[in-house]
């Protein structure tokens with residue numbers, strides 16, 4: 451049985467235009483008035499690849515702001531296609547008591563909140579219609595019904611580099627079970643593009659984005675929170691839509707390589723394949739000569755890195771970790 455069948459509704463019930471967003475470019479799905487027939491079309495397409503799916507996921511737009519009748523019919527689609535669970539992503543400000551009772555009485559098993567930042571000023575300047583406190587209220591309400599995941603960005607307009615690591619620290623304490631980490635990319639036809647053209651915004655470079663994402667990843671994994679994705683999928687925004695920003699086809703792998711490298715720097719040892727191989731190949735001088743025994747997972751690695759490097763997010767982003775991020779980009783990026 452296949453896992454999660456994704457259905458995208460670009461801008462559906464959104465009523466907003468965040469400065470960075472052009473969902474039609476990201477999802478490569480045309481905006482459709484009729485979300486039900488769009489959903490059915492997309493499900494049919496995926497059914498062609500695999501006949502049975504565990505969960506139906508509704509992404510894009512603002513699922514929680516769709517009319518309740520439409521949401522009910524969307525849950526019904528899962529039943530009609532023999533899919534047991536439903537998950538969706540939505541903005542924190544759409545989590546109302548009514549939506550929570552609906553979730554409790556439906557086949558919804560998981561809700562992802564498009565948080566992006568906890569900083570009120572950053573949220574306002576990026577066109578997000580809620581504040582940091584609303585996020586915590588929304589997480590708490592979702593958790594009263596089903597497990598909750600969050601999406602966070604780094605390198606947003608007006609965002610300090612280390613504030614995204616602090617956001618991860620604050621959210622990791624709330625009981626969430628999953629996170630996605632997205633470095634901000636500049637898409638054409640967005641307000642962010644125009645801010646960049648006017649010299650008012652500069653995207654993170656790749657090393658800066660890796661470093662921030664490594665900090666966030668370390669925080670989440672050290673609390674056993676699953677990191678579902680880091681960076682947009684390579685084929686998610688092509689055809690010239692991305693004008694600038696820290697994009698790399700193996701962004702998540704580079705983040706994990708950086709974390710493993712930092713683990714060695716703080717005295718950690720492991721028999722850990724894959725990422726360790728890359729560190730050994732690229733950083734002979736930093737690789738430990740006394741390779742030791744036990745295999746360890748990223749939870750252990752991240753707890754150690756967090757203890758040694760991440761007490762102070764600012765120092766992490768400006769100290770030795772920054773040096774290694776830049777070196778990793780130099781060594782690995784152009785290979």
Ligand code: SF4
Nearest residue numbers: 464466467468471511
């Ligand atoms: S990011 Fe979400 S809320 Fe913002 S414009 Fe895009 S769809 Fe709407």
